[in-house]
Amino acid sequence: xxxxxxxxxxxxxxxxxxxxxxxxxxxxxxxxxxxxxxxxxxxxxxxxxxxxxxxxxxxxxxxxxxxxxxxxxxxxxxxxxxxxxxxxxxxxxxxxxxxxxxxxxxxxxxxxxxxxxxxxxxxxxxxxxxxxxxxxxxxxxxxxxxxxxxxxxxxxxxxxxxxxxxxxxxxxxxxxxxxxxxxxxxxxxxxxxxxxxxxxxxxxxxxxxxxxxxxxxxxxxxxxxxxxxxxxxxxxxxxx
Numbered sequence: 001x002x003x004x005x006x007x008x009x010x011x012x013x014x015x016x017x018x019x020x021x022x023x024x025x026x027x028x029x030x031x032x033x034x035x036x037x038x039x040x041x042x043x044x045x046x047x048x049x050x051x052x053x054x055x056x057x058x059x060x061x062x063x064x065x066x067x068x069x070x071x072x073x074x075x076x077x078x079x080x081x082x083x084x085x086x087x088x089x090x091x092x093x094x095x096x097x098x099x100x101x102x103x104x105x106x107x108x109x110x111x112x113x114x115x116x117x118x119x120x121x122x123x124x125x126x127x128x129x130x131x132x133x134x135x136x137x138x139x140x141x142x143x144x145x146x147x148x149x150x151x152x153x154x155x156x157x158x159x160x161x162x163x164x165x166x167x168x169x170x171x172x173x174x175x176x177x178x179x180x181x182x183x184x185x186x187x188x189x190x191x192x193x194x195x196x197x198x199x200x201x202x203x204x205x206x207x208x209x210x211x212x213x214x215x216x217x218x219x220x221x222x223x224x225x226x227x228x229x230x231x232x233x234x235x236x237x238x239x240x
Contacts, residue, residue, distance in 0.1 A: 123168030
């Protein structure tokens, strides 16, 4: 089917993709510049705290506020997809954004005992580098002036950063489990007037299990995108 559609498209003049209007583009540029700057603030905060302390332990506390603010600010990306100014899937964007917001607030913020875990620094570092590259990529793409280095970084760094982030996320959720079980955090027990029960400890375990089918799908999707976007450049270099 894919081959047929490609052949069909090659017979007719390609339709020009309709991008966002001038006002929407201006707003998106400002949004992406602000988000790039925000994650740069987090990166600088991490480096400064590390240099001041001489240790990477407990660096989360030095960037806690900007991390919460800018990661929560990513919720607007779901809205951008919903109103159609960004042509991405609302469901996929929603899942990716909310999983990080969930980890930021419902795990790391809520379970104070995990905040000093090294696994938190692992996912925060991965997120920070990823987001600086990603928002820079969007900004320059909207301005129709995308440097190859940023394009290359966008489709290459994830090879290491994505598994690194996922490892940090899973280890942090795992570290939170004993404290959640002990305190009954966010759990609702029966009997109650709504006749409803919810075990947050079990929910976190199910969240960890969900990574098993979802991570490979997203990872190999990005690998395919990499081949599609950067493949022609690599092929050209082989010919030379």
